[in-house]
Amino acid sequence: MAVEPKTDPALRAAVDLARDALVGIAEPGTVGEHLEMVMDGERLATHYFSFVGAGYLGWRWAVSIARAPRQKVATVCETDLVPGAGSVLSPTWLPYAERLAPGDLGPGDVLPYRADDPLLEQGFEASGDEDVDQMAFWELGLGRPRVLSREGRVEAAERWYDGSHGPTAEVAQQATEHCTTCGFFLPMPGALRAVFGVCANAWSPSDGTVVSLDHGCGAHSETDAGDGQPARHERHGSPIVDELAIDVLT
Template sequence: MATATLDPVLTTAVDLARAAAEEVAGRPHLVGEHLGTVREQDRVVSHQFATTAPGYVGWCWTVTLSRVPRGRTATVSEVELLPGDGAVLAPAWVPWSERLQPGDLGSGDVLPFVADDDRLEQGFEATGDLDVDVMALFELGLGRERVLSRTGRAEAAERWYRGSNGPTSPTAVAASAPCSSCGFMLLLAGSLRTEFGVCANEWSPDDGRVVSMDHGCGAHSQTDLGPVPTDWPDAAPVIDEMAQDLEISTRDDDAESEPAVESEPVAEADPVLEADPVVEAEPSVEAEPSVADTAPADEPAADPAGE
């Protein structure tokens, strides 16, 4: 199979391609060096030029030339600025329905109509009977072409319950009583009235918002309600980090709370034992004085033999 070759007439028309690129760019210096030639099909060739425009790194000017059969003159078909290898590209386009986030809608913004929204379903349809239609429109409030479907109600309930106005928010956890017992609670209509209502207390941080029945805040209509029952012990012990202070404090508390233990009375002494003196250390026994020791100094000592 023969390999396709580049058209010589179109391949050599580099100056024609550059002039076309400079004309589209508006400034000749925005068209850089010639990068090469690409065969598109028979008698159709594209010339590529680098671009020096800021912010278009990796892009190139692409000029497509062509000629008629048996013609010897090149003609400019189109000029485009196309991304090349390593070009910085914008992220892939995402539909607005997937790109829009809660809170993005501002003043004056209008969302497009969605005919097949699964959150809605067919509402009241006129019957042709004037009395029935008037009653449905004005007395029962059914004059809407579409109403919330089961899916729409389930999504709303899940979003509200998991949000900041549900039972897991810090305000609700710290509250002394739930919204279900508050006098400022306005119940919703329909099937959601058993789980949600609207707060009508201007002092509450949730005023005018949908709150769950087990939500709560510090602006309850009965602010003198007792503390909420808890599973924690009634009196949790206070532990001192200083073991020595804890030990001393415990001993002092015990001494104050418990009566002092009196010492056992000393048994009365037995009468027989009273006569006996308390046993003390015996004094050293002195030798009995001799006659010589007791005699006056001027008298001679008596002779022990009687002489």
Template sequence: MHVQAEMVAERLAVHRFECADPGYPGWVWEVSLSRAPRAKTVTVCEIHLVPGDGALLAPPWIPWEDRLLPGDVSRDDVLPYNANDPRLISGFEQTDEETMDALGIDEMGFGRTRVLSPDGLSEAAERWYASERGPTSGVKPGATCGTCGFLIKMGGSLGQVFGVCANAWAADDGTVVALEHSCGAHSETDTRRRRPQWPIVPSRINDSEIEITELRE
């Protein structure tokens, strides 16, 4: 179906036709026509398919390192270096002061080129707290991870909210859990004692009146 005709120059016109291919909704065919001076016929210069209003276009290109999501990277993949990662800040270098060096080794990540920034620390805490190992998950047996004997405490500010589970029977073994998280493998939990399905009654046989006989061949 003819959509539009436009004169783009003297003796040069462009006619637009709707594309009927279902794979190209919103696209149009553009046909350029021209006529030489004193000529009685027109010449088809070119025909090409162009997107129109509302055409389905590919989304803007996003570099690979920018479109990755958590969980997309396996242990064998290698991420490109990001010098401006807002989650990291520069680590501390060695000084000549013994007290400052000890502080850097124990608390500031001495020996590492970069350490977590306040933003990176906050993002990690929010992500862990909102995960299935946060306080909103678990069977709530009445005892939280903060009171469990299998909890390994963490240092620093994160230790006020999180710890590491060390119970081989727990589904969260070896992972960071919120202190308010709970599960059925808590060190102090117990199950209700159930009665046997079939009652146990005393024997009805009187052993004192049993007569023992010998079999003869």
């Protein structure tokens, strides 16, 4: 357990020394009242002053001072403007590759190359999926140096299954049949074929996208609205007529 350093009387008494150091570098009128002194180590402390000015709400001036062994007076080390507990701060900086989100990429944009992407592995390494491995071996040397790793397949499967083309989508919840029995369903080869396929129905909102076997929509090849289904213009009831403006003739 760390032991807090004892308060140094010479450093505590150096409030005016710390303020004078700030006045020499700060804009006039921005150094406010003395807030506190914090011992940072043996014979090392920081005096804090309030910042008076617009644009830095909650920020504080900080002046680090120190005292050499057997020295009676303090010496200024550095001055800073530092954020306080309630300060407004900019978001934590992230590299360009980590700031991008799905959907951000536009025409002409290029993602940075990630040599250590955990979602990919070398095409000549066994992935644990026989179909994927055979495809990778066949393509070796034909412009596909890396293939999806097991982690990459799992992440993609979870994203697709929980997305708008999985079983929890609103259109799937209201569908009477699943994609697995639809004639427009194209099974997906490889490890994901047991869960996913591709929709090839131009009338479906999922046309050309990956769908789960338990997804569904109203464009299923084997469903029919039936004779009892009212026409679209009949579903809203009889038209409302303003009888005060016109005469209704029967």
